[in-house]
Amino acid sequence: MLYFDNNAILLLKNHINEYVNKNRAIFILCDNHTETDCLPVLQNYISATFIDEVISIPSGEKNKSIEMAVYLWQRLLDKNADKNTVLICLGGGMICDLGGFVAATFKRGIDYVYIPTSLMAQIDAAVGGKTAINLNNVKNSIGLFTQPNSIYTIPYFLQTLPEKEILSGFAEMLKHGLIADKIYWEKLIQIKDISQITDTELIKKSIDIKTAISNTDPYDVGERRKLNFGHTIGHALEAFALSLTYPISHGEAVAWGMITELHISCQKKLINEKECLSIVNVLQHFFPSFSIQEDYAVILSYLQNDKKNANDKLNFTLLNSIGHAVINQQVNQNEIINALEKL
Numbered sequence: 001m002l003y004f005d006n007n008a009i010l011l012l013k014n015h016i017n018e019y020v021n022k023n024r025a026i027f028i029l030c031d032n033h034t035e036t037d038c039l040p041v042l043q044n045y046i047s048a049t050f051i052d053e054v055i056s057i058p059s060g061e062k063n064k065s066i067e068m069a070v071y072l073w074q075r076l077l078d079k080n081a082d083k084n085t086v087l088i089c090l091g092g093g094m095i096c097d098l099g100g101f102v103a104a105t106f107k108r109g110i111d112y113v114y115i116p117t118s119l120m121a122q123i124d125a126a127v128g129g130k131t132a133i134n135l136n137n138v139k140n141s142i143g144l145f146t147q148p149n150s151i152y153t154i155p156y157f158l159q160t161l162p163e164k165e166i167l168s169g170f171a172e173m174l175k176h177g178l179i180a181d182k183i184y185w186e187k188l189i190q191i192k193d194i195s196q197i198t199d200t201e202l203i204k205k206s207i208d209i210k211t212a213i214s215n216t217d218p219y220d221v222g223e224r225r226k227l228n229f230g231h232t233i234g235h236a237l238e239a240f241a242l243s244l245t246y247p248i249s250h251g252e253a254v255a256w257g258m259i260t261e262l263h264i265s266c267q268k269k270l271i272n273e274k275e276c277l278s279i280v281n282v283l284q285h286f287f288p289s290f291s292i293q294e295d296y297a298v299i300l301s302y303l304q305n306d307k308k309n310a311n312d313k314l315n316f317t318l319l320n321s322i323g324h325a326v327i328n329q330q331v332n333q334n335e336i337i338n339a340l341e342k343l
Contacts, residue, residue, distance in 0.1 A: 092118030093125035100131035119169025168251025182323035230258035255287035263339035
């Protein structure tokens with residue numbers, strides 16, 4: 001169940017009381033940022049005596065790793081967590097992905113709750129039932145489909161974010177418009193000030209789009225692949241940046257992935273050049289291009305490990321017009337390199 005608005009924290013308080021009344025241990029997973037900026041807000045509503053353990057880890061995508069998963073499993077064991085334990089994941093996409101994966105696999109699964117604190121997590125990572133960790137910089141290569149007990153999406157937490165994190169989430173909002181809703185896209189591109197991005201109606205619209213698509217295809221074998229637009233190239237760019245110890249945000253990677261995949265869509269004549277360039281101009285206004293040092297071989301090597309690939313074919317989601325994505329498009333290396341050169 002997803003609860004959305006600033007009153008969601010009051011519902012969370014009621015549900016925590018229910019857990020306590022049933023003698024269920026409550027653990028909180030956060031990172032060093034949400035421990036400082038968000039945990040005190042939560043503790044204003046939830047008595048500290050109700051929390052059995054707070055586990056804080058360093059922030060950053062590099063920590064969404066098998067080593068960190070092992071560390072968290074060990075912490076749960078050391079603190080005598082059992083099947084009755086509830087893990088509250090308080091943080092952005094990394095904490096949601098990692099925490100959900102750890103909870104779903106610890107003792108064959110314990111209950112977990114998401115309190116997404118970043119825009120990216122609120123509209124994307126916490127919605128849809130995907131959990132994962134990275135392996136050797138390959139994004140989300142180890143994971144499973146599993147749903148949290150509940151999601152408490154509290155817009156107030158967005159006030160703790162720097163502008164870069166708001167823009168990161170905005171990339172996913174733009175993607176939602178491009179793949180599913182032209183009217184929504186046209187609303188988003190009218191935004192003139194970053195403060196407008198966190199309008200609750202816009203956030204709710206993105207959550208609704210992600211939820212509707214995910215519910216039609218919970219295991220990502222068909223229509224849900226529309227959500228991968230921008231992510232095939234984007235994940236490869238994100239992995240490439242991590243390998244250079246020059247991390248970029250997930251949203252930046254997705255934005256540049258969408259630009260590249262738009263050029264591929266144009267090469268394949270799925271979208272006309274005029275519409276392609278108009279979308280690219282919007283994306284580049286918000287996300288100036290990333291210098292990839294023309295190291296195409298490394299980027300292509302990361303693409304070979306993309307989860308959607310089958311039978312040694314690179315499988316993409318592309319665009320044929322604003323509001324309409326097309327899945328399962330096979331793309332060759334020359335088309336990818338040509339598009340990367342334009343990026």
